[in-house]
Amino acid sequence: MPTRSPDVQILRLRQENRSVEDYVSEFIELAHFASMSTECLMIFFRGGLSEPLSSLMPLHNRHGTLEDYINQALLLSGSLFTVGVVEKELHEPVVSTQPELHVMPELHAEPALTCLFLSRCLVLRDEPDLMDVSGEPDPSSQTFHDAQTQWSDPAMEDHTYSKGPTITCVMTTAPSSKSSLSVADVVLKDDADCLLYTGIPLLEFRTLVSCLQHFAPTSSSLSAEDQILLTLMKLRQNFVIADLARRFKMSPGQVSKTLKFWIDAIAEHTQDLIPWLPRETIKSTLPQVFMDNFPNTTCVIDCTESVLQKAKNLDSRTESYSHYNANNTVKYLVATAPSGIIMYISEAYGGKCSDRFITQNSGFLDHLRPGDEVIGDRGFTIRDLLEERKVRLITPAFTRKKCQLTNEQVTRTRRIANVRIHIERAIRRLKVYRILSQTVPIHFVPKIDKILRICAALVNLRGELISRT
Structure with missing residues (x-):
């Protein structure tokens, strides 16, 4: 042959x-x-x-x-x-x-x-x-x-x-790790690489590292930059612990300790990146699409869910089961400014909770002032809660057992949908972090509230979501 x-x-x-x-x-x-x-x-x-x-x-x-x-x-x-x-x-x-x-x-x-x-x-x-x-x-x-x-x-x-001359192969150990490059230097070459592994551009990542590196534990063999990169890679790509251990040449136990420490540290020191903007700032940054039809809008709200790994406890399964998704989920409320900035993200609730329950108990209503306008979808049956605070709720029209909507209602519903799409885009940026778009491991449930705040803060570090023109 x-x-x-x-x-x-x-x-x-x-x-x-x-x-x-x-x-x-x-x-x-x-x-x-x-x-x-x-x-x-x-x-x-x-x-x-x-x-x-x-x-x-x-x-x-x-x-x-x-x-x-x-x-x-x-x-x-x-x-x-x-x-x-x-x-x-x-x-x-x-x-x-x-x-x-x-x-x-x-x-x-x-x-x-x-x-x-x-x-x-x-x-x-x-x-x-x-x-x-x-x-x-x-x-x-x-x-x-x-x-x-x-x-x-x-x-x-x-x-x-x-054949040509025989090649002789000689093998030994590589030089010590002190002279080798860090994982961040090898992996993050440009904005495309940084967006792939962290979800933010390279300049923003370097700035984040410079602000957080002073809180790094001295006992770790990794540099502060690599520890932060490891944490963001877990959030962005949801790599398994064993994979991260091999990439960063650590034991799985060290990876778990690093993740626990930095999720707490990043959540604490990035909470200012999710600000509730003053009314004057919202007015001055209002995009043209809002200015034409809803110039008094304060925020756009929506609830979204992330699939949760099934718990062994049957009561926990019942509390987290979502009939909408036919799965066990965690559910949370997101509010964005008209400009696309995430101004509020609630704690995680079981998928069984309704939009009204989360809105009423999450603390979102405390941020509203008389004269504000909130845009939501039909699932937010909170008009009575907002009227108590003299806040106006804008939602698409219901047929209310009628055959069809009037021409005015159809036009208004289309205009509402035209601006509500932007909160869907903001949530899409949030779900870029696969820790939220894939199944959330059950052992991350104690950290899920902090993970939500970190992901929302990182989304705000990206470029503009809506053009002002």
Whole structure:
């Protein structure tokens, strides 16, 4: 049976259940004979990685080398190895005369970039036994590799008449963590990366870190920036604890302690980011869509729900069961200014509670003043509660057992829907944080009120929701 070409083998190569190091070793062996360009090799290397590492890697690096691209994958996976390039003579052992072997000599590649892999290997970073202090090799020492350091696939040794020089692989530990980059430096390159992992732009994240880093515990091995990033990544992407432990090189217990501490700290120090705006500020920032039809609007309100993991206690299940969603949920009230700023978010209630009950008991009514106008949907049967405070409620019209609405009622309902859509957009930004859009773990229920406030504060750090024009 004819042997498949290296290009076809690279195309079908997958990491599957193997370690990243084994996958990198086989990829390097095949890339030695491939005729692809560097960008194609990067794309196929990423495609063969298993999740979640594959999704963390960029598609390719136009301005970097393949060594840098593979090293980035090794770093993100928590590997202790690194890829480098050395120049060596055929059939000679790889022995460096420099104290640090991670410095890669420059290769003179061909224009077609097909000779880039002629002397590729995993380079030993700290190996004092391979050299003398003076830089001369020790005559009494021998360089040898046991079976565990021979990464070449025996199946690749067939038909040696068609192969080039054999690549020797040498592996050791990477340098100490003190000289390595933090996770935030590696992961957050631009606004797109920061929005993906934290939900806010990079500048806002740096500002948040600078304000909170003074409260970081000194006992943690992580920097304050990485601790805050870990917490926001949990809220934004809802990664499991074991995944975060691998990304940040911590034990699952340390990750849980970090999350508990920073959820409390961030909620306490970001509460000013959810302000109830003065009436004058609301008037001065009123968008045109409100100014045309509802110029006296103070806020727009709505209730939303997040699915909750089922509790073992049957009474708890009953209190959290929502007939609207046919699931166990937590329910909370959100109020936004006409400009789109979240001005109020209530505590979490069981999904069984009605909109009226939450509005009456959450403390929302205490923020209203006589003369205010509140826009809500048909589910808010709170007109009597607002009239006591001389506040006007604007809701879509009901048919009230009539055949249809009048033309005036239809027009008014459309205008209300035209402005109410913006609170749906604000809630959509809130649900970008997957801790709220996915199933909330039962062990996060004691922290759910603080998580709601943190997510609302982070939403307010983003750009404008509604254009003023």
